[in-house]
Amino acid sequence: xxxxxxxxxxxxxxxxxxxxxxxxxxxxxxxxxxxxxxxxxxxxxxxxxxxxxxxxxxxxxxxxxxxxxxxxxxxxxxxxxxxxxxxxxxxxxxxxxxxxxxxxxxxxxxxxxxxxxxxxxxxxxxxxxxxxxxxxxxxxxxxxxxxxxxxxxxxxxxxxxxxxxxxxxxxxxxxxxxxxxxxxxxxxxxxxxxxxxxxxxxxxxxxxxxxxxxxxxxxxxxxx
Amino acid sequence: xxxxxxxxxxxxxxxxxxxxxxxxxxxxxxxxxxxxxxxxxxxxxxxxxxxxxxxxxxxxxxxxxxxxxxxxxxxxxxxxxxxxxxxxxxxxxxxxxxxxxxxxxxxxxxxxxxxxxxxxxxxxxxxxxxxxxxxxxxxxxxxxxxxxxxxxxxxxxxxxxxxxxxxxxxxxxxxxxxxxxxxxxxxxxxxxxxxxxxxxxxxxxxxxxxxxxxxxxxxxxxxx
Numbered sequence: 207x208x209x210x211x212x213x214x215x216x217x218x219x220x221x222x223x224x225x226x227x228x229x230x231x232x233x234x235x236x237x238x239x240x241x242x243x244x245x246x247x248x249x250x251x252x253x254x255x256x257x258x259x260x261x262x263x264x265x266x267x268x269x270x271x272x273x274x275x276x277x278x279x280x281x282x283x284x285x286x287x288x289x290x291x292x293x294x295x296x297x298x299x300x301x302x303x304x305x306x307x308x309x310x311x312x313x314x315x316x317x318x319x320x321x322x323x324x325x326x327x328x329x330x331x332x333x334x335x336x337x338x339x340x341x342x343x344x345x346x347x348x349x350x351x352x353x354x355x356x357x358x359x360x361x362x363x364x365x366x367x368x369x370x371x372x373x374x375x376x377x378x379x380x381x382x383x384x385x386x387x388x389x390x391x392x393x394x395x396x397x398x399x400x401x402x403x404x405x406x407x408x409x410x411x412x413x414x415x416x417x418x419x420x421x422x423x424x425x426x427x428x429x430x
Numbered sequence: 431x432x433x434x435x436x437x438x439x440x441x442x443x444x445x446x447x448x449x450x451x452x453x454x455x456x457x458x459x460x461x462x463x464x465x466x467x468x469x470x471x472x473x474x475x476x477x478x479x480x481x482x483x484x485x486x487x488x489x490x491x492x493x494x495x496x497x498x499x500x501x502x503x504x505x506x507x508x509x510x511x512x513x514x515x516x517x518x519x520x521x522x523x524x525x526x527x528x529x530x531x532x533x534x535x536x537x538x539x540x541x542x543x544x545x546x547x548x549x550x551x552x553x554x555x556x557x558x559x560x561x562x563x564x565x566x567x568x569x570x571x572x573x574x575x576x577x578x579x580x581x582x583x584x585x586x587x588x589x590x591x592x593x594x595x596x597x598x599x600x601x602x603x604x605x606x607x608x609x610x611x612x613x614x615x616x617x618x619x620x621x622x623x624x625x626x627x628x629x630x631x632x633x634x635x636x637x638x639x640x641x642x643x644x645x646x647x648x649x650x651x652x653x654x
Contacts, residue, residue, distance in 0.1 A: 222467050222468050222469075224468070224469075225449055225452055225453055225468045225469075225472070226453070228449055229449055229450065229453065229516070232516070233516065241518065241521075243446050243520055243521060243618055243637060244446050244448070244449045244620070245446075245448075245449075245617060245618055245619065245620040248449070248620055292453070292456070292457065294465065296467055297465075297467060393469060394467055394469055395469065396468070396469040396472055396620065397622070398621070398622030398624060398625055399624075400622060400623075400624040401622055413467060
């Protein structure tokens with residue numbers, strides 16, 4: 207097997223932003239008259255905003271017009287932007303990316319967020335313009351569809367079936383399986399280990415630092 | 431067996447406040463120079479503030495002076511107070527409590543929070559002065575020690591071994607076992623089902639509404 211490439215989710219995988227996203231969605235949903243417990247929102251995070259809303263609407267039996275959906279997404283973006291100063295990279299995230307770059311292991315970022323809300327987090331990770339970043343704006347279907355990760359592999363000119371998807375949510379891991387990539391789960395988004403394993407994770411680590419310490423387990427054997 | 435009494439945790443069990451507590455702790459810990467990922471804080475929520483800090487300090491290998499600990503607790507309380515307007519009762523919480531009262535099933539609340547921060551949430555639940563509420567201020571040791579639930583049973587004049595502890599965190603369920611009470615877990619605090627079962631939950635429900643629909647499973651058989 208060739209050395210694998212790594213395709214990273216962003217929120218909860220490289221950046222500690224999941225809980226702020228969850229509370230920003232709660233605020234936006236309530237403003238639209240949708241009362242949902244916070245843990246239910248947490249369990250849907252990682253899908254795109256559109257799929258995420260569809261899933262919640264299906265569960266609550268409510269319908270929103272296209273205009274209302276747009277308004278909810280805007281309220282979420284505004285509420286999240288107010289919290290962005292509180293957000294930090296996850297432990298080891300910068301080290302892991304730097305290590306992969308130095309070792310010439312191809313890596314990319316594929317996020318179901320939009321470019322606009324992803325940019326401040328890419329900045330705090332020190333991700334430069336030379337790194338392929340695929341955002342929701344650039345593909346037709348978001349996670350758990352495989353499009354984001356397929357596009358990321360294409361941008362890297364690597365085969366998807368020698369790629370490893372690294373994510374914190376079940377939606378990342380389901381998308382990985384549909385793409386025929388290996389999925390690695392991180393606990394740093396707040397999902398439980400059993401949920402990630404149940405969604406097909408090949409391995410589960412605590413956070414990027416823990417993955418960095420076990421890269422040989424996923425086939426990244428490099429001597430620097 | 432006599433009809434059981436119910437001893438409720440508050441945050442995450444009756445009130446949807448866990449994620450706001452988590453982010454308030456993150457802010458307070460960072461102000462004290464302790465950088466911790468949000469999911470690690472979430473996994474410790476439900477212990478008392480003191481035990482919670484001890485556990486996190488042990489994991490990080492840091493030490494804080496008594497003054498610093500007090501400052502962290504105050505910063506947390508202030509950050510949480512800023513969010514309290516965003517907090518709602520969990521689905522079915524008010525109905526469940528009203529049902530138990532009408533059915534003359536004894537119930538009480540036992541929280542590892544302090545009276546001051548619990549009061550706004552007791553108000554939003556409509557919990558009157560006739561309901562026994564045991565807070566962290568009133569016992570020597572908090573969860574996972576059994577003191578809070580033992581004190582709550584004592585205030586109700588009921589036996590602990592015919593009582594059911596209802597909580598959302600593993601600390602509630604561990605405290606229940608030490609007290610020899612039956613433990614019922616709710617997913618509404620964001621812990622996974624396996625974590626609650628692993629801590630000894632007799633049954634796990636989604637939220638207070640789901641528990642209300644299954645009261646017969648825990649031995650509350652009443653005809654109103």
